[in-house]
Amino acid sequence: MIARLLALLALILGATATHAAERIVSVGSDVTEIVFALGEGGKVVAVDDTSMYPAETGKLPKLGYLRQLAPEPVLAQRPDLLLVSAGAGPEAVLRQLERSGLKPVMVPDEASAAGLAAKIRTIAAALGKPAEGEKLAASIIARLPKTQPDKGPSMMLVLASAPGRIMAAGQGTAGDSFIRLSGGRNSFTAEGYKPLSAEAAVVAAPEVLLIPSHVLGIAGGLEALTKDPVLARTPAVRNGRVFVVDSLMALNFGPRLPEAVAKLRGGLGLAK
Amino acid sequence: MILSVENLCVTRGGGTLLDRLSLSLEPGSITVLAGPNGAGKSTLLETLAGDLPPTAGQIRLDGQRITDLSLPRRAELRTMLRQQSLIAFDFAVTEVVAMGLHPHGISADSPHGRALIAEALADMDLSAFADRSATRLSGGEGQRVHIARSLVQLRAGEQRSLLLLDEPTTGLDYRHQLALLQVLKAEAQAGATIIASLHDLPLACRLATRLLLLARGTLLADVPPEQLDPALVADVYAIDPAEAALLLGLGRSPLPLRLAAE
Amino acid sequence: MTAAVAAASSAPARLGRVGRTALLLALALFVSIVANLRLGAVPIEWRDLLALIGIGEGDPGALTVLTGIRLPRLLAALAVGATLGVSGAALQALFRNPLAEPGLLGVSTGAALGAAIWFVFGAGLFAGLASLDLLRPFILPLLSFAGALASVALVLWLGRSGGPGATVLMLLVGIGVNAIGAALIGLATYISTDTEMRALSMWMLGSFAQTEWAVLAPALLLIALATTALIRTHRALDLLALGEAPARHLGIDTDRLRLKLGLLTAVAVGAAVSLSGVIGFVGLVVPHMLRMAVGPAHRALLPLCAMGGAALLATADLAARLVALPAEAPVGVIMALVGAPVFLSMLIRTRRAWL
Numbered sequence: 001m002i003a004r005l006l007a008l009l010a011l012i013l014g015a016t017a018t019h020a021a022e023r024i025v026s027v028g029s030d031v032t033e034i035v036f037a038l039g040e041g042g043k044v045v046a047v048d049d050t051s052m053y054p055a056e057t058g059k060l061p062k063l064g065y066l067r068q069l070a071p072e073p074v075l076a077q078r079p080d081l082l083l084v085s086a087g088a089g090p091e092a093v094l095r096q097l098e099r100s101g102l103k104p105v106m107v108p109d110e111a112s113a114a115g116l117a118a119k120i121r122t123i124a125a126a127l128g129k130p131a132e133g134e135k136l137a138a139s140i141i142a143r144l145p146k147t148q149p150d151k152g153p154s155m156m157l158v159l160a161s162a163p164g165r166i167m168a169a170g171q172g173t174a175g176d177s178f179i180r181l182s183g184g185r186n187s188f189t190a191e192g193y194k195p196l197s198a199e200a201a202v203v204a205a206p207e208v209l210l211i212p213s214h215v216l217g218i219a220g221g222l223e224a225l226t227k228d229p230v231l232a233r234t235p236a237v238r239n240g241r242v243f244v245v246d247s248l249m250a251l252n253f254g255p256r257l258p259e260a261v262a263k264l265r266g267g268l269g270l271a272k
Numbered sequence: 273m274i275l276s277v278e279n280l281c282v283t284r285g286g287g288t289l290l291d292r293l294s295l296s297l298e299p300g301s302i303t304v305l306a307g308p309n310g311a312g313k314s315t316l317l318e319t320l321a322g323d324l325p326p327t328a329g330q331i332r333l334d335g336q337r338i339t340d341l342s343l344p345r346r347a348e349l350r351t352m353l354r355q356q357s358l359i360a361f362d363f364a365v366t367e368v369v370a371m372g373l374h375p376h377g378i379s380a381d382s383p384h385g386r387a388l389i390a391e392a393l394a395d396m397d398l399s400a401f402a403d404r405s406a407t408r409l410s411g412g413e414g415q416r417v418h419i420a421r422s423l424v425q426l427r428a429g430e431q432r433s434l435l436l437l438d439e440p441t442t443g444l445d446y447r448h449q450l451a452l453l454q455v456l457k458a459e460a461q462a463g464a465t466i467i468a469s470l471h472d473l474p475l476a477c478r479l480a481t482r483l484l485l486l487a488r489g490t491l492l493a494d495v496p497p498e499q500l501d502p503a504l505v506a507d508v509y510a511i512d513p514a515e516a517a518l519l520l521g522l523g524r525s526p527l528p529l530r531l532a533a534e
Numbered sequence: 535m536t537a538a539v540a541a542a543s544s545a546p547a548r549l550g551r552v553g554r555t556a557l558l559l560a561l562a563l564f565v566s567i568v569a570n571l572r573l574g575a576v577p578i579e580w581r582d583l584l585a586l587i588g589i590g591e592g593d594p595g596a597l598t599v600l601t602g603i604r605l606p607r608l609l610a611a612l613a614v615g616a617t618l619g620v621s622g623a624a625l626q627a628l629f630r631n632p633l634a635e636p637g638l639l640g641v642s643t644g645a646a647l648g649a650a651i652w653f654v655f656g657a658g659l660f661a662g663l664a665s666l667d668l669l670r671p672f673i674l675p676l677l678s679f680a681g682a683l684a685s686v687a688l689v690l691w692l693g694r695s696g697g698p699g700a701t702v703l704m705l706l707v708g709i710g711v712n713a714i715g716a717a718l719i720g721l722a723t724y725i726s727t728d729t730e731m732r733a734l735s736m737w738m739l740g741s742f743a744q745t746e747w748a749v750l751a752p753a754l755l756l757i758a759l760a761t762t763a764l765i766r767t768h769r770a771l772d773l774l775a776l777g778e779a780p781a782r783h784l785g786i787d788t789d790r791l792r793l794k795l796g797l798l799t800a801v802a803v804g805a806a807v808s809l810s811g812v813i814g815f816v817g818l819v820v821p822h823m824l825r826m827a828v829g830p831a832h833r834a835l836l837p838l839c840a841m842g843g844a845a846l847l848a849t850a851d852l853a854a855r856l857v858a859l860p861a862e863a864p865v866g867v868i869m870a871l872v873g874a875p876v877f878l879s880m881l882i883r884t885r886r887a888w889l
Contacts, residue, residue, distance in 0.1 A: 072855065172727075
């Protein structure tokens with residue numbers, strides 16, 4: 001009797017213990033990149049619209065925008081592991097998926113080096129590859145430069161919601177973290193992403209302007225953006241210190257963050 | 273239904289619209305309000321209908337104060353036809369006329385309701401228009417629809433009650449003005465208490481059993497139409513006394529009221 | 535064809551048209567319901583549908599999706615569609631204008647403001663409540679419902695003059711309250727983070743993907759009660775076509791009616807918006823089309839608007855689930871994409887019929 005109970009217990013424990021996932025749905029560009037970096041990309045059966053790297057994601061079914069998921073498209077992929085960036089939603093849909101027997105693994109998305117390591121650990125644990133996760137996290141942290149942001153150049157990362165409507169990345173944004181990891185000082189001191197006025201730009205006086213690649217399309221090209229009266233008078237534009245950074249690589253805080261940082265520092269002539 | 277008005281005053285924004293009016297109207301009477309623009313005819317009708325609370329004085333229907341009656345009860349006891357308003361949606365003529373049944377809880381599909389609607393439509397020469405859209409009629413045809421609706425409301429009551437009409441002949445051609453006069457006389461004979469404002473003096477004289485001449489909220493004459501003084505009319509309307517005499521003369525036709533042969 | 539035919543037909547013919555239209559809508563409703571249950575990203579077979587109504591056995595996985603996801607979602611689309619159709623027709627009668635819709639009273643703006651409060655300040659304001667798994671699903675729907683009610687209550691209270699011109703005053707007050715609400719939403723988005731702002735704008739697109747039974751059940755109850763009460767005002771709504779004063783002369787207390795219609799629409803549409811987010815055009819297109827088909831008398835029009843709205847929105851949601859496979863499109867966008875051109879073509883056609 002007791003033996004049978006123990007056997008049953010073992011069976012239950014065995015079932016709940018992580019077994020290697022075979023069909024993964026990955027939501028969030030950073031999450032997807034990490035899954036691929038951990039060598040499990042072949043098991044990904046579907047991703048969200050923001051997952052555009054690596055190139056293999058192009059052939060996968062896209063399940064929609066990560067903040068506007070629907071339950072059925074996810075379930076239709078018959079996943080046995082659902083990895084979801086913490087920024088995804090709506091939360092009611094995640095609850096529905098859970099009730100349908102597919103508990104989403106929530107991946108934290110704090111935009112910092114430590115946050116990136118935490119993401120990797122969460123995903124690696126869900127994939128049953130904790131050792132590989134530690135290795136990847138360590139290698140990424142090691143490749144990030146030791147910087148002293150106080151002495152670095154003053155920078156500003158700008159976005160545009162439409163041509164002529166410029167926003168700047170203030171404190172607490174991924175852009176702010178990227179600037180500091182690259183060894184710069186964020187010259188825009190507001191909280192969050194805020195509209196940038198010509199006066200605020202003059203006061204901020206950034207020496208370096210960073211423009212995420214996706215913004216070029218919205219703003220009508222690099223030339224239009226640098227001619228914008230809001231930005232035209234900044235030292236960065238006058239001195240030609242305007243750098244386009246890959247939006248995903250620099251701002252999703254995925255495994256390619258060290259490359260984005262190194263590329264920018266190369267362009268700025270700073271030590272790698 | 274006896275309508276009695278004691279010492280009625282209505283003031284709005286410092287101006288006196290009605291000044292100490294007293295009246296008593298008996299069943300079977302047709303009272304016509306006449307007077308120049310701004311005399312207070314519409315204000316008096318709206319106040320009698322219970323729309324405007326009087327500043328002072330009382331209005332009683334068979335002894336009950338009209339402001340004490342609920343809106344549904346008022347709708348059973350008095351019918352009011354305002355100057356014409358537009359109908360918002362594409363209701364058919366029959367449907368608009370049937371709206372007069374609402375206060376009495378009679379269904380438009382019941383034999384009684386259908387008979388009342390058919391009678392009112394016939395009275396206003398609308399039988400051929402019954403299924404036309406009421407929003408696509410001429411001004412005079414539209415007015416006839418509203419008159420028919422009011423006739424239904426008046427006749428659907430247990431007894432003929434109070435009928436208030438504000439410029440009911442607006443837009444009507446001669447034939448339908450006369451038809452309206454005939455119908456109103458018949459309703460008065462059946463026991464209705466009727467009060468109407470009319471801007472056409474000859475017509476007023478032919479319809480009225482009693483004529484009220486109103487100017488600047490004050491009652492200047494309350495007489496049978498044949499006793500109306502041409503000099504007073506000339507004075508009130510600010511017209512030549514000869515014109516006033518002509519107008520009153522037109523209204524004193526010895527002919528009985530009748531329509532041309534069909 | 536429509537308007538001219540409507541005018542030239544007799545009452546029995548109109549009754550016949552009501553019957554035919556009702557039959558047609560019932561058929562459309564049935565087809566839409568079956569199609570909604572049968573079609574979608576997750577394959578569902580006929581035998582699963584039969585198992586749902588107790589005949590035979592279906593695939594357990596398919597049944598989980600049917601009962602847990604597809605059925606509540608379908609019910610939400612039907613209920614919201616019915617509500618929007620009936621409320622649209624009722625408010626059009628109140629304002630005597632076929633272009634009136636619940637948004638005029640601030641329902642949508644109020645609901646969106648409630649949602650904005652949740653998305654932007656929710657984590658701080660409702661930290662205690664939100665940490666309770668049992669309550670968390672209700673916070674967003676309750677906030678948007680409360681926003682809708684509060685906004686309509688404000689419009690009704692500020693516009694409470696009564697008497698002649700009261701409806702026009704209410705309309706103007708509605709514009710003002712809407713402007714304040716929009717400004718507050720703007721303020722909330724200004725101080726929001728990127729994530730919060732995107733969550734809000736996604737909510738405002740309107741969708742049934744997030745329908746949960748726990749939220750659906752109380753919303754259905756409110757919608758059923760308020761919509762039934764709206765339908766029961768049909769006689770008074772007819773009389774309003776004459777204007778407010780003539781309606782009063784026929785025994786309608788128009789001040790009370792205005793208040794009643796405002797509150798009932800607020801409850802019904804507030805509950806609907808809390809389920810789906812903002813969905814436009816149903817309340818305009820459905821009453822307009824049905825008025826052309828069966829005439830403006832509300833006894834037939836209101837129930838038909840419920841059927842028509844339900845069928846239209848369920849079909850739109852089916853399209854939203856199918857057009858972008860393997861993903862989904864927002865139903866609010868589908869509704870506007872399809873609804874707006876249909877509406878414009880109807881307007882132009884009716885104009886031609888009048889000329």
